[in-house]
Amino acid sequence: xxxxxxxxxxxxxxxxxxxxxxxxxxxxxxxxxxxxxxxxxxxxxxxxxxxxxxxxxxxxxxxxxxxxxxxxxxxxxxxxxxxxxxxxxxxxxxxxxxxxxxxxxxxxxxxxxxxxxxxxxxxxxxxxxxxxxxxxxxxxxxxxxxxxxxxxxxxxxxxxxxxxxxxxxxxxxxxxxxxxxxxxxxxxxxxxxxxxxxxxxxxx
Numbered sequence: 001x002x003x004x005x006x007x008x009x010x011x012x013x014x015x016x017x018x019x020x021x022x023x024x025x026x027x028x029x030x031x032x033x034x035x036x037x038x039x040x041x042x043x044x045x046x047x048x049x050x051x052x053x054x055x056x057x058x059x060x061x062x063x064x065x066x067x068x069x070x071x072x073x074x075x076x077x078x079x080x081x082x083x084x085x086x087x088x089x090x091x092x093x094x095x096x097x098x099x100x101x102x103x104x105x106x107x108x109x110x111x112x113x114x115x116x117x118x119x120x121x122x123x124x125x126x127x128x129x130x131x132x133x134x135x136x137x138x139x140x141x142x143x144x145x146x147x148x149x150x151x152x153x154x155x156x157x158x159x160x161x162x163x164x165x166x167x168x169x170x171x172x173x174x175x176x177x178x179x180x181x182x183x184x185x186x187x188x189x190x191x192x193x194x195x196x197x198x199x200x201x202x203x204x
Contacts, residue, residue, distance in 0.1 A: 023059040034051065067112065075104055082125075
């Protein structure tokens with residue numbers, strides 16, 4: 001539907017508006033700002049598919065804000081910290097297929113118990129290592145954190161390399177390419193299932 005189209009209810013012109021409305025999320029309702037179409041005649045409101053997706057995402061994020069839950073980007077950062085795929089994190093947590101996909105898209109939010117477990121995993125690599133072993137999930141980055149081979153810095157994975165060495169992650173996946181002296185260079189790992197690393201020092 002475009003602003004030049006007519007209302008299917010009364011035939012009047014519809015207008016693109018930004019307004020606050022209540023949206024149902026499960027058994028509760030939250031108030032958020034949305035962009036949608038409203039008829040200038042009968043006052044009926046309409047959403048395009050994209051507008052509806054945006055409204056539902058805003059509602060889900062408002063629930064997260066009210067309940068103090070991790071946001072989608074924060075869940076993705078925790079997963080990337082340990083080099084886990086979405087499927088691997090689902091196995092680690094014992095949740096159903098595509099659950100992490102929906103969390104990171106923002107279309108579904110985690111309950112408070114799972115949110116607390118995610119925070120534990122973020123802060124305690126030993127917990128990640130234990131659950132990985134328990135559920136048979138490969139997670140070499142958890143081991144690397146435990147051995148001090150990598151450390152947290154600004155929510156990115158940071159590794160140090162000896163000067164004039166080829167770029168290889170310590171106890172992690174091998175990386176291709178060489179660089180000159182630099183600070184904070186972003187490189188893509190050779191193994192696509194592992195997220196990008198940030199290297200603080202690398203001289204080749």
